[in-house]
Amino acid sequence: MDVMKAEKVSFGYGSHKILQNLNFEMNNNQVIGLFGDSGSGKSTLCKILTGFITDYEGEVTVNGQKHNGGYNPIQLIYQHPEKVMNPRWKMKDVLEESWMPDEKILNEFGIKKEWFKRYPSELSGGELQRFSILRALNPKTKFIIADEISTMLDAVTQVQIWESLLTVARENNVGVLLVSHDKRLINRISDEMVYLSDITD
Amino acid sequence: MTKTEEKHKKFLNLNLRTKTLLIIGIAFLILFSVFVSNYLIDHTAVLTSNFYNINQPPSFEHWFGTDWMGRDMFMRTLLGLGISIGVGAFASIISTIIAILLGVFSSVNTIVDEAVTAVIDLFGSIPHILLIILVSLAFGGGYYGVVMAVGLTHWTPLARVLRAEIKKINTSEYIKLSTEFGKSKMWIAKKHIFPLIISQIIVGVILMFPHAIMHEASISFLGFGLPAHEPAIGIILSESMKYLSMGYWWLAFYPGLALLFLVLLFDLIGENVHKLLDPQSAQE
Numbered sequence: 001m002d003v004m005k006a007e008k009v010s011f012g013y014g015s016h017k018i019l020q021n022l023n024f025e026m027n028n029n030q031v032i033g034l035f036g037d038s039g040s041g042k043s044t045l046c047k048i049l050t051g052f053i054t055d056y057e058g059e060v061t062v063n064g065q066k067h068n069g070g071y072n073p074i075q076l077i078y079q080h081p082e083k084v085m086n087p088r089w090k091m092k093d094v095l096e097e098s099w100m101p102d103e104k105i106l107n108e109f110g111i112k113k114e115w116f117k118r119y120p121s122e123l124s125g126g127e128l129q130r131f132s133i134l135r136a137l138n139p140k141t142k143f144i145i146a147d148e149i150s151t152m153l154d155a156v157t158q159v160q161i162w163e164s165l166l167t168v169a170r171e172n173n174v175g176v177l178l179v180s181h182d183k184r185l186i187n188r189i190s191d192e193m194v195y196l197s198d199i200t201d
Numbered sequence: 202m203t204k205t206e207e208k209h210k211k212f213l214n215l216n217l218r219t220k221t222l223l224i225i226g227i228a229f230l231i232l233f234s235v236f237v238s239n240y241l242i243d244h245t246a247v248l249t250s251n252f253y254n255i256n257q258p259p260s261f262e263h264w265f266g267t268d269w270m271g272r273d274m275f276m277r278t279l280l281g282l283g284i285s286i287g288v289g290a291f292a293s294i295i296s297t298i299i300a301i302l303l304g305v306f307s308s309v310n311t312i313v314d315e316a317v318t319a320v321i322d323l324f325g326s327i328p329h330i331l332l333i334i335l336v337s338l339a340f341g342g343g344y345y346g347v348v349m350a351v352g353l354t355h356w357t358p359l360a361r362v363l364r365a366e367i368k369k370i371n372t373s374e375y376i377k378l379s380t381e382f383g384k385s386k387m388w389i390a391k392k393h394i395f396p397l398i399i400s401q402i403i404v405g406v407i408l409m410f411p412h413a414i415m416h417e418a419s420i421s422f423l424g425f426g427l428p429a430h431e432p433a434i435g436i437i438l439s440e441s442m443k444y445l446s447m448g449y450w451w452l453a454f455y456p457g458l459a460l461l462f463l464v465l466l467f468d469l470i471g472e473n474v475h476k477l478l479d480p481q482s483a484q485e
Contacts, residue, residue, distance in 0.1 A: 052377055071383035083374045086393055098382050138382075 002028040002063055002142045004074060004175065009048060009058035011041075018044050021201040022058070024194070028142055028175040031166065033186030036196030042179045045196070046147040049177075050076040062142060075136040079148040081128035085120040091131060092116035098135040109134055109164045126157040133165050143175040150185070162189055221473045228466045228473075232286065235463070239283030247276040248432065256444075259451050266451035269444060274437075278456045281434040282463055284427070288348055289413040289467075295352030296413075297359065297406050304363030304398075308371060317364060325357045333416055334425045347426045351413045359405040366401055370394050400478035407471035411464040418460060434460045 009022040018041040026032050036042045047053040049060055051067055051074070059066065062073050078084050085094045095101075095116075106113075109130045120128060129149060136144050146165070150158040166189065169176050180186055186193050215223070251271035259266045265274035307317040324332070337350035370376060370393065379389050420426040421435025429436055434456050441452035 050381065052381075069383070072381045075381065076378075078374065084378045086375050086397075088397060097379060097384070135382075 002073075002173075002175070004028075004049070004143045005059075005061050005064075006045075006049060007059045007061075009045075009056055009060065011044060011048060011053065011056040019048070019056075019200055022199055024199050026143075026175055026177060028173050030192065031169070031176045031178065031190045033190030033193045034177060034179045034196060035183060035186055035193055036179075036181065038181060040196050041200075042181075042196060043147055046076055046145045046179055049143075049145055050074050052076065071138070071140045073140060073142040074145060075138070075141045075143070076145045076147060077129075077133055077136050077149045079151060081125065081132035082120055084132060085128065087120055089119070090116065091118055091120065091123065094120065095131055095135060099138045101134055101137070105134070105137070105168060108168060110160065126153050126161070129153065129161060130164075133161065137165075137168055137172070137174065139172065141172075141174055143177065144169065146176060146178045148180055151180075151182070158185075218477070221476050225470055225473045225477075228470045232463070232466055232470075235279060235282050236286050238279050242276060242280065244280070247280070248272060256449055258449075259455070265455040266449075268440070268452055269449075274451065274455060277432045277437060278434070278459050280432040281437055281456060282459060284344075284431060284433050285414045285417060285460065285463060288344070288351060288417040289410045291348040292351035292355060292413040292417075293406050293409045295349070296354075296356040296409055297402065299353070299356040300359035300363055300405070301402065303356070303360045304367055307364045308367045314364075314368075317360070321357050321360055321364075324354065329354060329416070330419065330423075333420055334423070337420060337425055342425070343428055344431075347417055347420065350420070351416050355409055355412055355416075359402070359409065362401055362405060363398060366398050367394060370397055400475075403478065404471055404475045407467060407474055410467040410471075414460070414464055414467070 004026055006022060006024040009019055009024075010017065011019045022045065034042065034045075044053065048056050051060075051072055060074075067073065089097075111127075111130055111134070115123060115127065115131075123131075133146075133149065144165075150161055153161065166176070168174075176190075178186060178190055183193075249272075251267075253271060254263070254267055255269050255271045257263055257267045263273050263275065265278055267273055268277070303317050303320070307314040332354050333350045335350075336353055337346040340346040340349045376389060376393060379393060384392075417426060418433070418435040418438070421431075421433045422439045423435075424439065426435055427433040437456045438453055441449070441456075444452050
């Protein structure tokens, strides 16, 4: 069993402290929903966990090991998929930067082969988000942090995307930390809801 | 609809990409033929004085007229344009190399970046013509001096663009994600950054040509550039100054127009290549 642990994490932008002494732990069989108000530091926490912010205090570990270099076992899925794709790459290259999933997983996410020849600007937000999720589901991934990944989608697409993501995640024993300010979504999807204010000072 | 009308319609119905390619092709062909004609023209025969037909106005025999030594102005202009293209090419290559080096260098760390910015600002703050004249004199003048002078002064806009572009790409989220996927810095530079800046470089080089050519002509005109026996456009124009008051307008009119045409052609190619390589900018 893989365990992701954040110990005594503190971070602030300048003198403005956002996270104070945060402690959090989850294993790879869990789907945990993290709830927090706007501006409470949810996205900052996501960036710290995935190593996008490095100058924080405290430690983030997977199985007791800090990440330095190489493939990061904790992967972040963004709110805006178009920002994390090179606009001049075709979707096939975008996906292959991480890995090439087999037919079964592509079908699970409803990704059509003809999309591979298009550029990111030629696909819709929902279609791009599927690619973005699929990239994060590389076999080397142990945890996925989903930072408001479905807020810009309509209800039907939200359900589809979450179902596909959770199916594949459970099959491959990937832990999912879902970050949102939508309580109903968290209740519906996650095994457990955690309040950001409960795990910080 | 008659047949010719149909044909006409079809030409206008070409899609934008084909039209752009066509424009680039034609412009390039003209420039190329001007350049090649330099090697086909017998320099000594053309530039030898012939006092039987001095100061003749434009005619079918001498398209651009003749000067006070009976030399055919059309041939002189062609040779002058060839020299301009040569200077432009060499100077652009030098400028581009400097710009790429500085642009890449600035992404190393903030201190180097500050230094690069300072150098760019320093070169940008000195009056262009003055700097070109000084560098040209320092290199001993002549063809070599002009090439070095123009080459060493025209890199600032491209360097600035490249620096900004590399910075923008480096801070983008897809680069961060690429490192998350365990890609090395070299891999990112090769696959992400280089393909994104190559179009900027190509366009930058082509658009540098007109500037280089204009500056070469202006310092030759002022007498600090190419030696007086070369048939450069700048030289032709400055010589014609003495004869303009006598009504020999063709000495300045046609060579000046030809230079303008050359510069516009380069500009046209640059803009159209830019449209091809960066289609989003065409819709702005």
